[in-house]
Amino acid sequence: MTDVALSSLTSPPAKRAVLPDLVRSEWSKFRTVRSTYWSLLAAVAAMIGLGAIISAAQSSHQAAFDPVSTSLSGVLLAQLAIGVLGVLFVTSEYSTGMIRTTFIAAPQRRSVIGAKAAVFAGAALIVGTVTSFVTFLVGQSVLSAHSVSLASPGALRSVIGVGLYLGLLGIFAVGLATIIRSTAGAIAALFGLILVVPAIAQALPTSIRDSMDKFLPGNAGQAIFHTIRDTSTLSPWAGLGVFALYAAAALTAGLVLVKRRDV
């Protein structure tokens, strides 16, 4: 143990770009803590389970409803698990002191946060999309008489849209967490913007609310998995675009701040 044999003198890989190595490192961090698996499991269970329950409840009603978004409604619960996991991916480094180890190993701080966003958004997109397909099929089988196929108008777009929404939510979460750095603060900000602000907006006069409501991040982003549209929402792709702008703005602000601040 006291033998200091650091024989094989290592040398840095010549000329290779650093960013792919940072992505590998962040991917390794992502898959080597248990909270990742618990959170993803919770997201998958919430999406499929809640989708099936709500589908079962709706199928007994006579009124017209959107069978696609009904089967996918579990995403509203699943987004909590995905959002918390995305926040923790950043804030746990600050709360444990790991962030200093990370930034000593990689002083390219913006690349580190970029790699985190890429890894997390990719994971949320893939898990979200696969789960979305399963959820749709489970939900439609529960809806039985009211069920539609993936070929029906807007169905495939909605199912893929759930994955895209969760991927962008991941970028939003990483961005806000980089700005705020504390777990509680970042979770409050993320779900405050997505869940609480729309509720507060209800208190505004109708004239203002109707023009503003659809541009709020949650309402805009969730337009992608609704097949029945009313005038109060943006079109699916425009809505997802607005949501992407929120995510990009949060990430950009985080990248600017992380470069400037002491850690």
Added chain:
Amino acid sequence: MSDDSPAIEVRGLNKRYGKTIAVDDLSFDVHPGQVTGFLGPNGAGKSTTLRMILGLDEPTSGSALVHGRPFAAHRRPLFEVGALLDPKSFHPGRSARNHLSALALSNGIDSKRIDAALDLVGLTSVASKRAGGFSLGMGQRLGIAAALIGDPGILILDEPINGLDPDGILWVRTLLRSLASEGRTVLVSSHLMSEMALTADRLVVIGQGRLLADQTVEAFVAGGGRNTVHVRSPQAERLAVLLADHGVSATPQAPDVLEVADASTDLVGDVAAANGVTIHELSLVQVTLEEAFMELTHDSIEYRTDALATNSPSLDLLSEESMA
């Protein structure tokens, strides 16, 4: 890079937090092949300085260069610099091996180095355990393994022996000496002079953010304080007058005891014999490294022992280095 050029150059470094000055116009060099002890009382600005060298904190003014460049200009720094700042700067849910693996991947370091580093610090048997369950000493070992993962030429360690048992302290001391003897640059901070006396070749001493000394350990002891001569004599008062005639000041400590500053026992003995003064005891009081350090940092320390004497139960808390 030739051996005599400094591996780390700190030039006019300043760090202010509002009105508080943490680091005040600090300049020093750290050379390869030596252990450089970075000493100062708690709160002297050691950790802040190390964080600025490592590019974590932005200096208010001045610069710190590592191998001639700012730390942040290094693309894969783990091949050049290894650092241990906090004993627990890892995710508690990740295993030791996975922690080192993430670091190795970020710099494109061969994964074989992971097992070598684990073996070196003696954590192989617990490598797949969650690091959150580690003792403080094991956490320090994991931090040292992380610092050594890229086989760097420069090691920067902030209080690496905090929380270690005597075996662990001896192990760190041996490791640091051995790393320096291989030609590496070792900068190690401590608030324990006694430990640095055993480990370091050179000392950089700071107090309240300012440089107090930058010299070899030997020079520090020689210059840090005066040797005093302790004399016991029934004619102490008369001897004091006689010594004053020889330009030596003697301070009475008791009716029959004198402390003579900056004098040799020869001189005091000769003066006494020439004047027929009886001497009962004559001894040289050598200044220890600890005393030299205390004397040097006395004015810069934020709290005083006399202030603490009325408040002794909190002493243990104060000896913990405050986390920044």
